[in-house]
Amino acid sequence: MSNFVTRRQILSGGLSMAALTLAGCTTQTARVPQPEPVQPRVDANFLVNYGPRPQEEFPIPAVDPRVLAPEFRRQRVAYNSPEEPGTVVVDTRNFYLYLVEPSGTAMRYGVGLGRQGFEWSGRARIAWKRPWPTWTPPAEMIAREPELEPYSAENGGMQPGLGNPLGARALYIFQGNVDTLYRLHGTNEPHSIGKAVSSGCVRLINQDVIDLYDRVRSGAEIVVT
Secondary structure, rough: OOOOHHHHHHHHHHHHHHHHHHHHHHOOOOOOOOOOOOOOOOOOOHHHHOEEEEEOOOEEOOOOHHHOOOOHHOOEEEEOOOOOOOOOOEEEEEEEEEEEHHHHEEEEEEEEOOOOOOOOOOEEEEEEEEEHHHHOHHHHHHHHHHHHHHHHHHHHOOOOOOOOOOOOOOEEEEOOOOOEEEEEEOOOOHHHHOOOOOOOOEEHHHHHHHHHHHOOOOOOOOOEE
């Protein structure tokens, strides 16, 4: 009798094996490969020009290449101009700032400019330069935006830092001995480059304004077209 297996035993054993197999499927999670996110290609020059600046008094983060169009990235270009080398020329139509160099070239930077009603043009000079400046909004701006009152001249202005609207550097524009109240300055909002968004000042990405600051001399002429 012990050498014989009944049909009922065979069926019972088969069901048991099936149950074990099914149990194995429910306890083991199959690993589904996830596609890697596509990363934008970044050239070496971008990393050099727009990488982080940890050595600054207030460390500056890297610029995301997706928010800075190639045409607004710092580059040396052919540029024939009647202006003397060392002159800053702001092309408001195309949102470019040129620092005129000898031999028909210029260093070109993308900029953000004044929105409608706050444009400025003319010829002036860069009276002085400041790293990590204090920001003091003019009285006219405070009148429009009363929430800026804590940063008035009487209150000492806004202290330097990444949240300061003047960013990492500021170059102060005078006509004669009169402060125009316009500045070339940094910004930590790279998406604003190539747009008319400011209250008349010319803004550059912090990495670019540092580069410009190191190249331009105090007293240099500036022409805003």
